[in-house]
Amino acid sequence: MDERVNRDMGAAAAALDYDAELMLRVKDGDGASFGVLLDKHRSSVIHFLYRMIQNHAVAEELAQEVFLRVYRSRATYEPTAKFTTWLFRIATHLALNSLRDGKNERSQERLDDNPDDLPAKQVSDRRPSIEATMVYEARLEEVRKAIAVLPEKQRAAVLMHKYEEMEYSQIAKVLNCSESAVKSLLFRAYETLRARLAHMA
């Protein structure tokens, strides 16, 4: 009986969430569906982790671990929540652990992440002047530093709100807290960011 209820709930959630449906196919042994999920979420997971950790190599390493955990959990997967909620819960958990474990060693390098080590960006035909590039780099550095000084949970909340365009309710599920706690996290985080970045208007 319970099993049937769970299956019905799973089917209902999967109907609302195509990703969950793909994951159920992975559970049934369909490797191609895992490839589709990877294609769909690879970038957002890596970018989220990169903005959290501010070290490209570590972010990719953690993203590998995220997808490995997704793959490993396929046999026990039940679509009780949105797939991206589950995915970002794993990613956030790994990011917070990584920040706590390696805070001292990484704090030095993360803001000095050498741009030459990053994969090459596509070069635009309209190349900006050296001055424009320098101004852009300086402003970007300010943004990165402003994000880096935020407490970890505030940082995660801002990144999910701004770049992943998640609703408060979804952020709350990822961070395992109430919606009002998320609102409070975001309010304090944006207050700090306004103090540091408002002059860039």
Added chain:
Amino acid sequence: MNCPIETQEGSALLLAYSSRKLDPQAVALLDRHLESCSACRDFVAGQSAVWNALDLWEAAPVSADFDRRLYQRIEQQVSWWDMLIRPFRPVFDHAVPVAAAAGVVLMALVLLDRPSAVPVAVETHSAQVETLQPDQVEHALAEVEMLDQFNHLMRSEPADSHSKM
């Protein structure tokens, strides 16, 4: 309208307004309030500046070999299963139905032989049948099959397929 900046709910509304996530009705209502409230206007101006500043931070492209490394790690995890069952695979293919049939015959014999059956003997036989549970073998075979699919995906995927991201 009460000043939204005074409550957490109202501040959330102002955040949504600054990030252009409000519906037109709420926007119109807030627009009217902003005309007469300098505190909210400052809040919105500051928040819009933050929003635009954050837009500057474009994400770096993903390494071209990200998928290859991931599938390699998955393969490493799967391969121990493969190594374990590979020598027995032809045996399993034929032995599972035979073992299942033998189990059924054995159970039938035990049931027919009652009440003089010796329970200990039954347990020994059922333990032997358990070591050849079809589920376990199917799971292992599914792992290998999935690995083959990944290998196929890896071969068919061009090296720079996601370098555009």
